[in-house]
Amino acid sequence: MTIINEKFTINTKGNTDVVDITQQVKHHVYSHSLQNAAVHVYVAGSTVSVTNIEFEPGLLVDLPEALEKVAPVDKEYHHDAMWHDGNGYAHIRASIVGNSTYVPLIDGALQLGQWQQIVLVDFDNKPRNRTVYIQIIY
Numbered sequence: 001m002t003i004i005n006e007k008f009t010i011n012t013k014g015n016t017d018v019v020d021i022t023q024q025v026k027h028h029v030y031s032h033s034l035q036n037a038a039v040h041v042y043v044a045g046s047t048v049s050v051t052n053i054e055f056e057p058g059l060l061v062d063l064p065e066a067l068e069k070v071a072p073v074d075k076e077y078h079h080d081a082m083w084h085d086g087n088g089y090a091h092i093r094a095s096i097v098g099n100s101t102y103v104p105l106i107d108g109a110l111q112l113g114q115w116q117q118i119v120l121v122d123f124d125n126k127p128r129n130r131t132v133y134i135q136i137i138y
């Protein structure tokens with residue numbers, strides 16, 4: 001078994017900024033000309049997530065609206081009472097959505113659906129610089 005580690009950084013606007021990272025992931029994976037592998041995409045941080053979505057304008061409003069119902073920005077959080085950083089909502093959203101996604105590479109192609117993109121969602125309450133890690137296992 002071989003593991004290839006790749007990473008890249010992106011700047012986000014924070015505040016549930018949804019960024020399409022599909023092309024960066026494809027670029028890093030396809031540069032190795034592999035046929036079959038397990039591809040894991042992970043972001044480091046407790047107020048940021050990696051997930052999948054159809055990257056279209058409607059869902060870019062719908063997803064933040066849905067998460068606002070689950071973890072509203074202006075609710076009082078114990079985290080904020082403890083740390084006074086005002087991003088309790090961001091930690092909760094990141095925990096629920098998760099930090100990684102897996103995509104199988106089969107016959108040289110990442111098996112994404114036609115309308116399925118890989119996105120990073122930054123929930124923090126300020127712009128951030130995030131590091132995305134890709135582990136390619138074959």
Ligand code: ZN
Nearest residue numbers: 083085087088
């Ligand atoms: Zn915090």
